[in-house]
Amino acid sequence: MVVITSGHSQNLMATAAAAKQAHDNGIKVFAIGAGTQVNTQEMNSIALDQSSTFLLSNSDTLRLLKEELQKKTCEECHLKPADIIFVLDDSGSVGYNNFEKELQFVQGFAKEFDIGPLDVQIGVVTYSTSVHEYIRLNSNRDKQSLLYNINRLPYQSGLTRTADAINLTLYHGFSQPHGDRDSVTDVMMVITNGQSQDPRATAVAARKAHNAGIKTFAIGVGNRVKTTEMAAIASDKNHVFNMSNNDALRQLKDELRNKSCEAPPAFYNAFRTCLNAGVTLSRFKLPMATR
Missing domain, CATH: 3.40.50.410 (von Willebrand factor, type A domain)
Known part of the structure; x- marks a missing residue:
């Protein structure tokens, strides 16, 4: 005031x-x-x-x-801690070049924060036919190592099993052994360019994340995004983004940073x-x- x-x-x-x-x-x-x-x-x-x-x-x-x-x-915003996990689609429909742009987006996002166990922690999960938690919240104690490890993430290709990715992030990514802290805000950012293999299972998994108090963002990339599924993934209608291509992800960086910080x-x-x-x-x- x-x-x-x-x-x-x-x-x-x-x-x-x-x-x-x-x-x-x-x-x-x-x-x-x-x-x-x-x-x-x-x-x-x-x-x-x-x-x-x-x-x-x-x-x-x-x-x-x-x-x-x-x-x-x-x-x-830069001084307060948060636990943020990016859930990245590396399915066949994304393609290698677009997956690289997703990684660049996450790196650009991470550069906006102080990274560490007392500041902002960032994890990364990738999903296609299988789901991989490549970077845990507590894997990196500084920004330099986090950016290095993001750049090394491999592209897998395959199907789009979004529900499996959300469930793994909820039950393992946001767990204390993997670095989750009870006293800070949990944020999940789900990025996909297409429809999941099982939209109903995706909605159920997302609802569990919402009920657990996780602020969930849905970023749809490309022209195959199903808006109803994106709305089901996000914890708030203002947390849904549908972009025409991966290049537009850069335009979201500042807005997502502000919202995840509650500014x-x-x-x-x-x-x-x-x-x-x-x-x-x-x-x-x-x-x-x-x-």
């Missing part, structure tokens, strides 16, 4: 009480005083802490905060709208929620 005022409120005690309720409910509150009639004591009671309070000489100087705000928007996109988009209008608000951080 960003509160902007140029003067005293009518009821200082009521304002402080309302702000405390917001703080107690986990809302980050920022106070910006514009003009010369600002009551600093009230501003401090509105804001969550002193670093969230700004006193400016006039409304025009709000623009001066633009660079700092842009730097801070997703800062927390509220609507709040960030509202801020971006303000910037486009020539108005900057305050510095803030977007926290990542845990399960």
